[in-house]
Amino acid sequence: MFETSNLHPKLCAAFVDLKWTKPTEVQAISLEPALAGKDLLISAETGSGKTGAYLIPALHHIMSETKPNASVRLLILVPTRELALQVKKDCEALCRLSSIKSVIIRGGQEFQYQASLLRRNPEVVIATPGRLTEHLEKGTADFSDVEFLVLDECDRMLDMGFREEVLAITSKCTGKHQNLLLSATLKHKGVATVAKSLLHEPEFIKVKNEILQQSIEQQVIFSDDVKHKETLVHWLLTNETFEKAIVFTKTRVQAERLGNVLRYHKLKVNSLHGEVEQDTRNKIMAKFREGAVDVIVATDLAARGLDIDGVDLIINFDMAQSGDEHVHRVGRTGRAGRSGLAVSLVNSLDYSLMSSIERYLKLHFERRLIGSLKAKYTGPKNLKANGKPAGSKQKKSADGSKKKTAKKSLRKNLGKRKGKEMPTINQPESGGQLPIKKKKLNHAPE
Template sequence: MFSQFDLHERLLKAVAELKFTEPTPVQVEAIPPALAGRDLRVTAQTGSGKTAAFVLPLLHRLIGPAQPRANIRALILLPTRELAQQTLKQVERFAQFTFIKAALITGGEDFKVQAAMLRKAPDILVGTPGRLLEHLNAGHLALNAVEVLVLDEADRMLDMGFAEDVERLCGECAGRQQTLLFSATTGGAALREIIGKVLKDPLHLMVNNVAELSANTRQQIITADHSAHKEQLVQWLLANETYRKAIVFTNTRAMADRVYGHLVALEHKAFVLHGDKDQKDRKFAIERLKQGGAKILVATDVAARGLDIDGLDLVINFDLPHSGDEYVHRVGRTGRAGGEGLAISLICHGDWNRMSSIERYLKQQFERRVIKTLQGSYSGPKKVKASGKAAGSKKKKVEKKTAAKAPAKRKPAAKPLASADGLAPLKKR
């Protein structure tokens, strides 16, 4: 029960109102040290309750009687607009019985309206690095009174090229008393560098390892001959699988638009989401999916982080992501909060090695699946057999080499065994 934590009674009232009962593992691990004021570096799977794990201790620290607001007291940095909007809603839900006010700063919104809002100095500011820096450079934003800094999905922010922006914003919060860094993956050298610069004597919590990130989701691959074949497979899957809501991921905006167009032509209730869409369209697409006005979202990786959509139980990777971390985040949109999910990746000839590296990264092997009515000619790498002439030539070379090395007055060395092509055969997958 959440009553095990030393949280303010107004926060416990909100938790009860929201029907939160048992805390998740990451909340059990992170909330007590966060309440004690420790800097934290937390790795936990998507859908594990990370947001509440930092929002509740943050609100507990800031809670108090109503008073005029003069400074921003907490800053929450996130990589995408959609994740920032979702986090703001969570903050407002948990703060509903307090006097704490939060505000949102992301791209795609009116700059002057945001500047006016910043003059009111909300207690908590939620935002993306790029737009926050624009306001900082324009003189609209003062962060010198920030007490708590939260970096959520920190690895993704760095992957998106925000390293310098994040460092600059952290530097503006020089007087902070606590820093909390959360991510779903362990990240790389860039993340370790940021951790070394912005965290002070942090407590490292790894609630889930990478191999557990998709434990509730079945993972399958279907081989395809080319892009047009993939389109046929997507259409078949969306017409024949049992699901409530689905996301189809592509690597490019152009392909997202193409797949979306085909689905609409087939009278599917679908929306498309990518970086070329303005903020109004992006909000509308997500809200329609959440409310059930659409069953399918076609998206680039802008939708791979943080989106929590109830009933999303099917993810299709039209294009395979470029890394194991991105695969984890895409698949993490389904199988959330203990629910079951299905993730299907469509694999062409050029995708096989990348798919194999993702399997090794996750220490898992994906289920191979065939749709008989759409089975193509490509089914994965095959063993290469050398011709008889080539095999004979190889054999002669081996014999000649062995004979040359044999010492005088001794029996000839035994002929070594060689495969037809001199190479170890590829293992079956």
Template structure:
């Protein structure tokens, strides 16, 4: 029960109204330590409830001692607008019975409007590092009174090139602040950030990367590039049982193209990627949450911070390039222990990526064949050396040497046949296929 943490009564009242009863593993481990004022480095998988793990002790601290004349007392840094918006909503839910105010500062919104928002002196500032640095440079972001600094999805901020911005903002906060750093993975690149911003932190490792939600079925379907791959995607979206689905691509161009194809096929679809302005991105997420559309096609910009009830199917149309990205993509389904399905479409160009992700996660994906849509690609060919045949050949060679046989003249390499290749069963010749365009 959350009452065991001795949180402020107004927070307990909010938790009760939200039907929060049992804390998750990360909440049970992090909240008591954070309430003691310790710096924490927490590794916990996506969807494990880590937002509440840092917000509840942060809000408790602000409520325990009111400072009406101070500037912002808490700064929360996040990698994407979507995650920042989601965090603001969580603050509003948990602080509903308090007078604590928070404001959102991200790219894609009017700079002057944000400056005016900051001048209202909110207790909590939530934002992305790039825009927050711009506001700081403009003199709109005083950080002298910050008591708690939170770096959420720190690994993602590092991947997105925000390390310098994060370190600059952290350096402007008081040295005696409390810092809470959360990440879903344990990347070695985080070392500099951890050593710079944390003071004698306690490390809480709540899960290894391979300890993904057991309720999420992880499958792969072998596909051929082009029309066959699209046909498999259309079949899955037509025949799988799901409430809401997200289809991931690696590029914006691919996301837009697939969205057009799916709409033409009669599906209700929205697209989400970095070139969409803030208004369109908000609309896409809201429509998905409300059930106005069932399918969202997105690049990895949506892999962080997208928390949608009922999102129970994730399809990797393009395989993610790294194991970390796979973890965050499939983390969109199976939230808080719910069931879900993650399906990756694997063509010949994706096999090595899939294998490296399997090694990273220390698991084997379940291979699945779609009825009537079996791919001609069967995976890499296995070449087995025949020891018996090699031994026979060696014996013959040795025998020839003993008999004084002359070495055979070197043969010229055979010319490549220009005629079409014949099929193995003697049927009509097979046409040569041009390699598929990347």
């Protein structure tokens, strides 16, 4: 429980206001080593409370030891603007009763305005790597007093090509500081490299959010092509009961096209992707929170960092490219103990990817059929009735011994000629009759 952790009274009061009665699993495991000053390498999925896992110990330290003349004390690097906004929201809620100030440094804002924010020496800076690197190059940022360095969703930052920027920024944190690296997966090669160069004798914490899987119903609907998927999305949005929905596409072009199709059908929809200006993004998200818009069509840009109350329907127009990305998409729903529905539209090009995600998550998505929109495509032809690939292990006979294969039988029969054993012949995998090739002789037989 939070009250038994001897945290700063202002933090405990904030917990009461936020109705945080007890820490999540990742918070409970990481709190003690973080408060002890250890470097942490944390693997936790979306919705697990990982933001609080690093904000709580860092803010406790800052509140407990005031340094009015210090520059930035807590530096948090995040991959996207949306995640930066979410982290700032959580930080402000926890600091409401203190004088701690936090700022966001990210693309889409006037550079000089950001420089003026940094000159005021805020205790907390939440930044995307690209824009923060510009401030370092122009000397408008000072990280010599940083006491806590957090890399949130490090795998995502590396996937977006920010490796050099991340390393350049961390090298400017020249004082003695504690490092906390968070990633959805620790198998990412780039994460291992950064962790090795940055962390000193870290404590490894891995939490799999089982609640996420239990609270979210996951379904698959087979489809034939893009137009069929668009029709299915429209049907789902007009027949399912939901408060807010997010539809994920692979490309911004498809996000815009689908948004236009749904608006044509009088649905309250906006599109969100990397080329939408920040001011427009903010307006879209404000409308989404307020209910003026109840459907967002988004690329994976929005899969991380969006924490919107009331999202209870996720539609994967295109399958995510990995199990981790699928978890981040689906994790937009089923939050805070609520239930959610995630529907993936799968055609012949998506099936293998969907199967790999099922294996990764150790789940079998429910197959759903909409009678009036039944697809011609029903999955690979070599599937058993239970939906698993045909083909298989060797069966055993009643006495438990393995049956002879066609390959072994063929070898045995070939060997029994004139009472002599023939040498082993490489047979085709399927067994059966051997192909016979006629050779042209270049000389008379002996």
